[in-house]
Amino acid sequence: MANPQSPLDRSLSRLLKSDPPRAKSLCVSVLGDALAPHGGAIWLGSLIELLAPLGINERLLRTSVFRLVAQNWLQSERHGRRSLYLISEQGARHTSHASQRIYEGAAKEWNGEWTLVALPRTGNGLAERGELRRELVWEGFGMIAPGLFAHPHTEARAAHDILDKLGIPDRALVLSARDLAGAGGLPIASLASQCWNLDDVAEQYRQFSRNFGPLEKLLEDAPAPAEAFTARVMLLHNWRRIVLHDPQLPGPMLPGDWPGHAARELCGRIYWKIFDASETHLDAVAGQDNERYAPLAADVESRFGGRPR
Numbered sequence: 051m052a053n054p055q056s057p058l059d060r061s062l063s064r065l066l067k068s069d070p071p072r073a074k075s076l077c078v079s080v081l082g083d084a085l086a087p088h089g090g091a092i093w094l095g096s097l098i099e100l101l102a103p104l105g106i107n108e109r110l111l112r113t114s115v116f117r118l119v120a121q122n123w124l125q126s127e128r129h130g131r132r133s134l135y136l137i138s139e140q141g142a143r144h145t146s147h148a149s150q151r152i153y154e155g156a157a158k159e160w161n162g163e164w165t166l167v168a169l170p171r172t173g174n175g176l177a178e179r180g181e182l183r184r185e186l187v188w189e190g191f192g193m194i195a196p197g198l199f200a201h202p203h204t205e206a207r208a209a210h211d212i213l214d215k216l217g218i219p220d221r222a223l224v225l226s227a228r229d230l231a232g233a234g235g236l237p238i239a240s241l242a243s244q245c246w247n248l249d250d251v252a253e254q255y256r257q258f259s260r261n262f263g264p265l266e267k268l269l270e271d272a273p274a275p276a277e278a279f280t281a282r283v284m285l286l287h288n289w290r291r292i293v294l295h296d297p298q299l300p301g302p303m304l305p306g307d308w309p310g311h312a313a314r315e316l317c318g319r320i321y322w323k324i325f326d327a328s329e330t331h332l333d334a335v336a337g338q339d340n341e342r343y344a345p346l347a348a349d350v351e352s353r354f355g356g357r358p359r
Contacts, residue, residue, distance in 0.1 A: 090137030091342030192245030318354030
């Protein structure tokens with residue numbers, strides 16, 4: 051790191067030691083948050099340099115990049131003895147889909163409509179049903195009855211995309227529905243605590259605030275660019291891991307003291323405090339001798355509710 055004696059550096063080092071990031075997952079965080087807004091292309095050597103301060107050695111990084119290429123997250127180009135890596139079309143779709151959950155969060159209001167996915171009793175094998183269940187749960191759906199999944203916010207398109215991805219577009223019903231609890235039925239929302247593991251997600255948000263809250267005071271003095279970039283990667287990587295497992299239920303379905311609200315506000319404040327300095331470091335490393343490195347995309351300014359004025 052740039053300044054091993056600084057209080058910020060010591061705090062980041064403690065966080066890294068307590069929860070070392072996995073190389074491949076960290077790569078995905080950097081690709082989506084930092085590189086995609088600049089066109090998504092980087093030399094392998096530059097990526098190694100960016101992630102070395104986070105404990106990712108060259109061997110681990112090369113293995114992770116190789117796997118991301120195999121999974122069609124990245125594409126590679128050979129330029130003599132050098133390798134340039136670019137976010138693929140599939141990687142860009144994944145990144146765009148995750149960005150809404152990372153930077154915007156769940157809807158504050160809700161029109162009462164649900165997206166339902168129903169699995170017929172026949173026509174799907176156990177392996178297919180298990181894979182579909184995993185994908186739907188990751189997307190935030192809750193199982194409200196055997197073979198019936200519901201989400202109050204996710205659009206039906208997301209469910210169709212999952213079915214297409216698994217190669218079973220005609221094996222499940224995708225429905226739009228509204229509660230008729232006024233006629234004496236049970237409201238689906240009343241099953242929230244049974245269908246979604248909100249207690250575990252709430253504790254993850256509390257831990258995030260405990261871990262990163264102290265950084266806010268340490269950032270009263272502007273950090274060095276390299277230090278700011280390391281802080282940004284750690285902040286977003288930890289935040290991403292939580293929000294991508296949060297079912298993103300709309301505000302009316304959450305407890306009034308939901309810790310995700312305070313954690314999101316904290317994340318946004320820290321993000322914008324370190325953003326400009328982190329971009330200085332990113333430009334110097336990822337932009338070096340890289341004609342594919344584009345100016346920062348304008349839509350970045352809307353992240354976490356917009357840059358403070």
